[in-house]
């Protein structure tokens with residue numbers, strides 16, 4: 001029987017994950033079926049159990065279920081524990097439910113693919129929500145020298161920075177207190193979704209500075225347009241989406257797909 005995988009979210013209609021995993025399966029010759037499941041907001045666990053009863057082996061989990069997936073998993077990876085969220089579920093051979101998160105490694109792989117400054121870099125992370133929390137440890141592991149978390153709600157930035165204080169030079173502040181220049185500025189707020197730009201000071205980037213927006217769209221986001229005006233190189237989050245998917249695929253199938261062809265294909269379809 002074909003192994004079944006899915007992405008769970010609410011809403012889930014616009015997810016690119018089925019497209020990405022179908023392409024990975026075709027490329028690698030892995031016989032899997034991958035669908036999108038809109039779980040009821042109040043019953044993620046029930047939707048997961050129904051999926052397993054119908055032959056489900058693993059899943060990606062997106063908004064708003066990453067915390068529910070974290071709670072449901074019987075065995076958590078260290079990186080999922082640190083992120084406080086699970087975006088990848090898999091049934092082990094032992095019958096246990098394993099939870100992991102691949103968002104952080106996805107971001108770092110995409111940054112590496114774009115030759116972003118990482119080792120020794122001064123990094124500014126905008127936003128203190130789930131996406132920010134999931135990428136802090138992978139960025140520190142990639143060797144960044146310092147990480148400033150800036151957020152609209154300052155207390156959330158400070159609390160998030162405190163969580164990682166023993167792992168590296170991490171501090172939290174409000175947008176008003178941001179003091180550049182930075183080698184890398186990552187927008188992990190959802191402001192771009194509404195076409196908003198966090199209030200940022202000019203002279204934010206070093207000469208080789210790079211701006212990264214976790215959001216992606218056919219046109220550059222308002223943040224990336226602003227960064228380009230400041231002279232920074234800019235990259236959106238489409239590659240992060242593809243790289244986190246590739247890591248999930250590897251966790252499930254122990255086969256690593258080539259992400260390069262997918263980058264071009266998905267970009268052309270935006």
Ligand code: NDP
Nearest residue numbers: 127128129130131152153188189190191196214237240241
């Ligand atoms: P959360 O809802 O957990 O956090 C949202 C964050 O954005 C908070 O820090 C919030 O600040 C801030 N924010 C929202 N609106 C504004 C605004 N108008 N101005 C300034 N700050 C604002 O979201 P996530 O962390 O889960 O996701 C953040 C973004 O990252 C989303 O756009 C999401 O699509 C993207 N993402 C992309 C991925 C990819 O693979 N490319 C993977 C995961 C996420 P406050 O605390 O003050 O409310």
